[in-house]
Amino acid sequence: RIRKLLIDDFQMFNRTVVSQLSYAGHEVVQRVKKFTGANTVDALMNISKSAEELDQLMKDTRTQAKEIAADYSNLE
Secondary structure (H helix, E strand, O other): OHHHHHHHHHHHHHHHHHHHHHHHHHHHHHHHHHHHOHHHHHHHHHHHHHHHHHHHHHHHHHHHHHHHHHHHHHHO
């Protein structure tokens, strides 16, 4: 029974260490990006991605509006 508790404790400890190291690695990467200016590139990439999504949304909306207009004209 004690052995199982030790195994469980070790597994919990292992998960905690892995989680903390992963977070620490993320922090290091963010700091390096900040000092090298790479975070600006990330921001521009996010803006570009948002713009692409908005452009696609506008195209889809335009297509739907044309379909609605065509359906409406067929009702007349």
